[in-house]
Amino acid sequence: MTTTHPDFQAEEQRLVYTKSYMQQILQESQRDLQSAQENIRHSMADLDYLDSSLSYLNILANARFFEMARNQKEGLEAVQKKPYFARIDFQKTGEAKELLYIGKTSLFHRETHEPIIVDWRSPVANVYYDGRLGDMEYDVRGEIHQGHLFAKRQYKIEDGQLLAIRDIDLTTNDELLQEALAGKADVRLTEIVSTIQQEQNEIIRAHLRQPIIVQGAAGSGKTTIALHRISYFLYTMGEHFNPEQLMILAPNKLFIDYIGDVLPELGVDKICQTTFADYVLAATKLKIKLQSPSDQLEDFMTGKSTWIAEMKGSLDYRDIIERYIQKIEHNIAAQFEDVYIEKYCIMRASHLKKLFLHEFSYMPIEKRLAHIKKVLASHVRQKKQAILNKLHQKYDDALGKALNGIRDDVNRRRLVTKVIDERDERIPAIDKEAKATVTTYMRRFTKHNIKTLYRSFLTNPDLLAEFAPDWHYIEQQQFIQAHVKEQWTLEDLAALYYLQARLKGIDDAWKMRVVFIDEVQDYSLFQLAALKAGLETDMFTMVGDLAQGIHSYRSLTAWEPVQQLFPRASFRTLQKSYRTTIEIMEVANQILMRMDETLPLVEPVVRHGPTPTFVKTPSLHAQQMQDIVQAIRANGHQSIAVICKTNADAMTLYQTLQNNDVACQLLTEQESINQAMLLIVPSHLAKGLEFDAVIVAAFDTPYFDTKIDRKLLYVALTRAMHELYLIGPSIEAFLLANATVPIQLSELN
Numbered sequence: 001m002t003t004t005h006p007d008f009q010a011e012e013q014r015l016v017y018t019k020s021y022m023q024q025i026l027q028e029s030q031r032d033l034q035s036a037q038e039n040i041r042h043s044m045a046d047l048d049y050l051d052s053s054l055s056y057l058n059i060l061a062n063a064r065f066f067e068m069a070r071n072q073k074e075g076l077e078a079v080q081k082k083p084y085f086a087r088i089d090f091q092k093t094g095e096a097k098e099l100l101y102i103g104k105t106s107l108f109h110r111e112t113h114e115p116i117i118v119d120w121r122s123p124v125a126n127v128y129y130d131g132r133l134g135d136m137e138y139d140v141r142g143e144i145h146q147g148h149l150f151a152k153r154q155y156k157i158e159d160g161q162l163l164a165i166r167d168i169d170l171t172t173n174d175e176l177l178q179e180a181l182a183g184k185a186d187v188r189l190t191e192i193v194s195t196i197q198q199e200q201n202e203i204i205r206a207h208l209r210q211p212i213i214v215q216g217a218a219g220s221g222k223t224t225i226a227l228h229r230i231s232y233f234l235y236t237m238g239e240h241f242n243p244e245q246l247m248i249l250a251p252n253k254l255f256i257d258y259i260g261d262v263l264p265e266l267g268v269d270k271i272c273q274t275t276f277a278d279y280v281l282a283a284t285k286l287k288i289k290l291q292s293p294s295d296q297l298e299d300f301m302t303g304k305s306t307w308i309a310e311m312k313g314s315l316d317y318r319d320i321i322e323r324y325i326q327k328i329e330h331n332i333a334a335q336f337e338d339v340y341i342e343k344y345c346i347m348r349a350s351h352l353k354k355l356f357l358h359e360f361s362y363m364p365i366e367k368r369l370a371h372i373k374k375v376l377a378s379h380v381r382q383k384k385q386a387i388l389n390k391l392h393q394k395y396d397d398a399l400g401k402a403l404n405g406i407r408d409d410v411n412r413r414r415l416v417t418k419v420i421d422e423r424d425e426r427i428p429a430i431d432k433e434a435k436a437t438v439t440t441y442m443r444r445f446t447k448h449n450i451k452t453l454y455r456s457f458l459t460n461p462d463l464l465a466e467f468a469p470d471w472h473y474i475e476q477q478q479f480i481q482a483h484v485k486e487q488w489t490l491e492d493l494a495a496l497y498y499l500q501a502r503l504k505g506i507d508d509a510w511k512m513r514v515v516f517i518d519e520v521q522d523y524s525l526f527q528l529a530a531l532k533a534g535l536e537t538d539m540f541t542m543v544g545d546l547a548q549g550i551h552s553y554r555s556l557t558a559w560e561p562v563q564q565l566f567p568r569a570s571f572r573t574l575q576k577s578y579r580t581t582i583e584i585m586e587v588a589n590q591i592l593m594r595m596d597e598t599l600p601l602v603e604p605v606v607r608h609g610p611t612p613t614f615v616k617t618p619s620l621h622a623q624q625m626q627d628i629v630q631a632i633r634a635n636g637h638q639s640i641a642v643i644c645k646t647n648a649d650a651m652t653l654y655q656t657l658q659n660n661d662v663a664c665q666l667l668t669e670q671e672s673i674n675q676a677m678l679l680i681v682p683s684h685l686a687k688g689l690e691f692d693a694v695i696v697a698a699f700d701t702p703y704f705d706t707k708i709d710r711k712l713l714y715v716a717l718t719r720a721m722h723e724l725y726l727i728g729p730s731i732e733a734f735l736l737a738n739a740t741v742p743i744q745l746s747e748l749n
């Protein structure tokens with residue numbers, strides 16, 4: 001970046017012009033806001049005595065206007081200090097050359113319609129991220145446009161002042177990125193609009209109505225990209241989708257807090273950010289207490305059998321539950337009988353059954369019954385009328401015959417009275433019966449309680465034998481035994497949600513149309529299949545890393561099955577890490593090489609830092625920790641985390657430090673991160689987060705050469721941006737005895 005660029009002055013003037021125009025628009029927006037507010041107030045006052053529909057329309061129009069003016073104002077206010085970050089000199093084929101300044105919002109000149117700032121999400125801005133200099137093509141909603149890119153220029157603007165500019169081509173492209181990566185000192189995730197890389201841009205802008213699966217290395221920007229894709233999605237498809245219909249599923253609440261700043265920075269609000277467990281509990285309205293996933297993980301780390309958890313995450317289990325549902329469906333179908341009012345058949349059982357099993361089969365089971373109830377009610381209404389008409393006719397005829405055909409007075413009177421009595425008794429009785437027919441008929445179908453239904457499945461040997469016939473007797477017994485005590489785990493949620501979806505359906509409020517899943521490697525296939533079935537959409541963006549699949553005993557170990565589940569999905573990979581220095585990534589790659597999955601080594605973006613240090617010490621001394629922390633702080637780094645393997649290790653370490661007056665924070669799922677504190681984090685909870693410096697501690701429990709431990713260790717190592725320390729009694733505790741990359745040794749007694 002330079003200030004000696006020949007265009008520097010001209011660019012300064014352009015910035016001044018942009019800022020002053022923004023100021024003008026802001027003032028106008030302020031006036032627009034006030035006048036809309038004023039108009040609304042007047043229309044409200046007029047509501048009582050004027051033509052209220054006109055006033056109502058006025059209110060609506062002004063409310064819309066108010067909303068637009070407010071959005072415009074907020075958008076501009078947010079970027080006042082940095083209106084744009086780049087420029088392209090671009091000529092669309094057949095049009096004049098344009099200089100387009102790219103920023104986080106768009107601004108057009110109100111009279112000339114000249115674009116003053118172009119939104120980074122607009123189609124033409126794609127040229128900046130995607131286009132090499134020269135002739136090029138870009139996509140506008142599926143239509144390919146051609147043009148010529150003459151130049152790309154980047155700006156460093158801080159507090160509204162232009163500090164430097166730089167023209168970029170292929171060779172210099174990385175400088176801004178380097179600066180962004182080296183300078184990052186935030187403990188929460190941030191937006192990266194000015195440095196989005198081409199491979200990332202392709203994912204952000206990939207077909208929005210199609211699912212996408214991304215296998216991305218640790219630190220490759222998966223989370224960041226998913227969030228930018230949401231912003232791009234709402235910018236591009238906002239007319240068709242409300243933000244409320246978008247959901248991002250994060251691994252835990254801590255993570256939601258960690259990403260909490262990015263979406264507002266990207267102009268997105270109101271989207272649903274939750275965890276799978278919270279979402280399922282809200283959508284099913286079930287009140288159950290789940291075993292903590294970290295306790296569960298620790299059980300498995302200490303050798304508890306994983307087959308039940310594994311089974312419950314599989315599509316085989318989905319099929320077992322599906323067979324159970326089909327049985328319920330057939331039991332219901334068997335209960336249909338012909339519907340009568342008195343002796344008149346209103347509807348045949350066979351027809352009702354056909355509606356239930358075929359015509360309405362696309363609906364959840366209880367919804368089908370609700371529809372059948374409506375069909376029946378309307379049929380009863382029509383048929384009742386026809387029956388009553390017929391009967392009235394019949395009695396009128398009978399009366400006519402009696403009155404005209406019987407000469408004998410006494411007989412005639414007797415017959416007429418009989419006919420009238422019968423009519424007066426029968427017709428109201430039919431009327432009354434008709435009113436109750438539907439309710440009485442539908443009473444046979446009792447509503448299901450999802451929890452009870454599933455509980456009985458978990459503990460009933462006959463049901464298990466019927467629906468899981470392949471299981472051995474021992475497996476069946478173990479399964480029942482495991483569920484004697486009512487205890488719920490995360491794996492049960494897929495089944496409960498699936499049952500809810502198939503039997504009752506998901507309420508509109510929870511029926512998200514677009515889903516973004518981060519850390520998807522920790523999902524089971526059944527979880528994904530259940531969500532897809534319940535939401536009746538496949539518009540999923542799924543990002544994850546199999547190398548970080550610490551729950552792989554019950555979740556994904558390969559992408560192919562996910563691709564089969566989402567056949568329309570495109571699949572992308574990201575191999576570069578933007579987080580970690582070369583030196584740290586080389587150490588983490590040593591662990592990656594030991595994994596069962598054949599995953600390519602991660603390529604760090606060229607950025608060097610200190611060699612990772614192994615501090616050899618038999619036990620934890622608070623002073624040592626203080627010294628390391630001070631050394632890190634002296635290098636200008638802020639966020640520092642000590643990552644321990646288990647919750648228990650983290651707790652012990654936290655207590656030792658506390659007892660020695662070392663200020664620190666033990667992170668739990670419920671906590672939000674305090675940037676200034678030394679953070680103590682169990683490894684499974686560190687997933688997705690990042691810190692300037694990481695100290696991986698292994699005092700009480702070493703990392704063993706097992707599937708789970710390798711992944712936990714890999715997660716821990718890849719959380720570091722700039723500095724990495726390993727502290728413990730031996731290098732073996734970090735599975736690095738045979739490491740072929742530099743690790744500095746610092747021996748303490």
Ligand SMILES: Nc1ncnc2c1ncn2[C@@H]1O[C@H](COP(=O)(O)OP(=O)(O)OP(=O)(O)O)[C@@H](O)[C@H]1O
Pocket residue numbers: 177180181184189190192195196197200216217218219220221222223224225545548578579687688689690718
């Ligand atoms: N193009 C980019 N420009 C600047 N910073 C970037 C870019 N891409 C990623 N980063 C930074 O790299 C870091 C890692 O990003 P992120 O947390 O999104 O990666 P991830 O793939 O989700 O990581 P993990 O799987 O390890 O949790 C973040 O600090 C992010 O801001």
